[in-house]
Amino acid sequence: MGLRDRAAIAGVGYTPFSKDSGVSTLTLAIDAILAALDDAGLGVDDVDALATHRVGDSTPPWVVAPALGVPEVHWYLDQFGGGSVSHAVIGQAAMAVAAGVARTVVCYRAINARSEFRMGGTGRGVAPVFDAQYQAPYGHFAPPQQFAMFTRAHMIKYGTTHEQLGAIAVTQRAHAAGNPRALKRDPITMEDYLASRWIAEPLRLLDCCLETDGACAVVVTSAERARDLAAPPVLISGAVWGGGDSLLSGQGGDFTVSEAARIAPRLYAMAGAGPEDVDVAELYDCFTYSVLVQLEDYGFCAKGEGGPYAASGATRLGGPLPVNTHGGFLSEGYVHGINHVAEAVAQLRGTAGDRQVRGAEVALSTAQPGYVLAGTSALILRADR
Amino acid sequence: MSLGGRPRPQPDRDSAPWWEAVRRHELLVQECGDCGTLRFPPRAICGRCRSRRSAWAPVRGTGRVASWVVNHQVFLRAFADEVPYAVLHVRLDEADDLFMYGDLTGADPADVTPGMPVRAVFTDVDDDLTLVRWRPR
Ligand SMILES: [Zn+2]
Numbered sequence: 001m002g003l004r005d006r007a008a009i010a011g012v013g014y015t016p017f018s019k020d021s022g023v024s025t026l027t028l029a030i031d032a033i034l035a036a037l038d039d040a041g042l043g044v045d046d047v048d049a050l051a052t053h054r055v056g057d058s059t060p061p062w063v064v065a066p067a068l069g070v071p072e073v074h075w076y077l078d079q080f081g082g083g084s085v086s087h088a089v090i091g092q093a094a095m096a097v098a099a100g101v102a103r104t105v106v107c108y109r110a111i112n113a114r115s116e117f118r119m120g121g122t123g124r125g126v127a128p129v130f131d132a133q134y135q136a137p138y139g140h141f142a143p144p145q146q147f148a149m150f151t152r153a154h155m156i157k158y159g160t161t162h163e164q165l166g167a168i169a170v171t172q173r174a175h176a177a178g179n180p181r182a183l184k185r186d187p188i189t190m191e192d193y194l195a196s197r198w199i200a201e202p203l204r205l206l207d208c209c210l211e212t213d214g215a216c217a218v219v220v221t222s223a224e225r226a227r228d229l230a231a232p233p234v235l236i237s238g239a240v241w242g243g244g245d246s247l248l249s250g251q252g253g254d255f256t257v258s259e260a261a262r263i264a265p266r267l268y269a270m271a272g273a274g275p276e277d278v279d280v281a282e283l284y285d286c287f288t289y290s291v292l293v294q295l296e297d298y299g300f301c302a303k304g305e306g307g308p309y310a311a312s313g314a315t316r317l318g319g320p321l322p323v324n325t326h327g328g329f330l331s332e333g334y335v336h337g338i339n340h341v342a343e344a345v346a347q348l349r350g351t352a353g354d355r356q357v358r359g360a361e362v363a364l365s366t367a368q369p370g371y372v373l374a375g376t377s378a379l380i381l382r383a384d385r
Numbered sequence: 386m387s388l389g390g391r392p393r394p395q396p397d398r399d400s401a402p403w404w405e406a407v408r409r410h411e412l413l414v415q416e417c418g419d420c421g422t423l424r425f426p427p428r429a430i431c432g433r434c435r436s437r438r439s440a441w442a443p444v445r446g447t448g449r450v451a452s453w454v455v456n457h458q459v460f461l462r463a464f465a466d467e468v469p470y471a472v473l474h475v476r477l478d479e480a481d482d483l484f485m486y487g488d489l490t491g492a493d494p495a496d497v498t499p500g501m502p503v504r505a506v507f508t509d510v511d512d513d514l515t516l517v518r519w520r521p522r
Binding site: 128141148 | 395451518
């Protein structure tokens with residue numbers, strides 16, 4: 001059982017997404033948090049906890065809380081890490097609520113990932129320490145390079161094709177057409193995909209997410225209390241964070257299996273649901289490949305069949321498993337994971353407009369599947385009806 | 386071609402002996418003193434039997450290409466003259482779960498194939514740094 005349905009998401013908020021916000025990550029965090037509180041029908045005076053994750057690129061809770069004028073902080077989380085811990089932040093907020101340590105947690109991620117701190121290290125580089133010391137001297141340190149290595153391994157073992165990766169990019173762009181927030185809404189074709197330039201072969205430009213300035217926040221409170229607030233509650237039915245291998249270092253060795261394969265059984269057990277119950281999946285898509293491998297590792301198709309499954313159209317709106325209905329990081333924008341959670345909430349509230357999955361009751365939302373830090377995190381969310 | 390502008394590794398207290406060996410053109414891994422498991426990167430304990438006993442063991446410097454990337458985008462100026470260049474993930478011949486990274490030398494990136502046999506070569510970058518690179522064999 002664990003945390004099943006004990007906490008809920010009561011509000012979501014966004015800043016606009018752009019290539020240059022012109023403001024600090026503190027301002028982005030404040031704007032997203034205030035929007036999320038407003039959505040929940042709450043105010044700053046109701047907040048008693050804050051949670052975020054960062055990699056030296058954002059503003060921590062102990063700066064945001066006094067800036068907002070939070071009366072008293074009962075708990076906060078300043079989690080080190082990138083996309084792989086994005087959903088762990090919300091899972092830990094649910095734990096804090098379930099434990100009675102906190103009552104109203106605002107979870108946020110605020111980044112100027114294009115104008116200030118680019119993940120590719122452009123302009124800043126990555127310190128060649130820990131296991132990076134064995135890779136950085138070869139110019140191997142940027143996320144597209146790392147994921148290209150994993151993608152190639154999958155191609156070698158299972159015959160995964162460029163067109164199968166391309167199907168993911170094309171599908172998500174089509175989904176973004178229905179999302180006014182998306183940075184890229186013009187459709188792309190398979191020809192466009194195949195003509196896009198190599199970044200790190202086998203990944204092309206259109207395999208890569210959009211470096212984005214922006215913030216997103218969600219309000220976590222108890223399920224019971226959420227039912228009395230302004231927005232329909234979305235229950236946190238499963239919340240898991242774990243794993244073990246650091247595939248980056250080569251320990252564990254098999255790049256074709258992500259840490260999602262390891263946490264999926266615990267996640268489904270906690271939620272009392274299985275892959276067949278998931279109506280919509282927002283799968284971490286720093287690159288097309290991470291979607292493909294998660295389709296396998298969360299059990300939507302057999303191992304090795306992620307490519308054919310994606311190419312079959314199954315993940316389109318109207319298909320059996322719509323994936324990344326907002327366009328994902330590839331087309332909506334990259335806020336490092338939390339915007340997947342926010343989209344899942346919209347789907348479960350039934351407020352996703354042109355991209356609504358009809359009757360969606362169960363959503364899976366996932367973090368970077370454990371290829372860089374040793375682990376991943378994910379949530380199963382459920383409509384409260 | 387000078388490799389001097391590349392990011393320099395910052396050896397730590399676990400890895401310093403490995404980098405010093407590379408400086409001498411020796412390729413080492415750790416061998417557990419109890420269960421015999423070979424391991425890399427360097428660690429103080431064996432992840433299999435938790436023994437703290439280990440010795441540095443030379444490997445032949447041969448392996449096969451497990452995966453690879455051909456870089457086109459220039460992420461660091463130091464590599465501007467090298468693109469397109471290949472970085473290999475090499476499975477060492479000594480064990481199935483023993484891998485090292487390194488760039489390809491002595492061949493065209495387009496000629497890399499899965500399982501391609503490669504051999505470690507040592508490039509002295511300057512007085513303080515030697516890098517392991519991989520050449521087809
Ligand atoms: Zn041992």
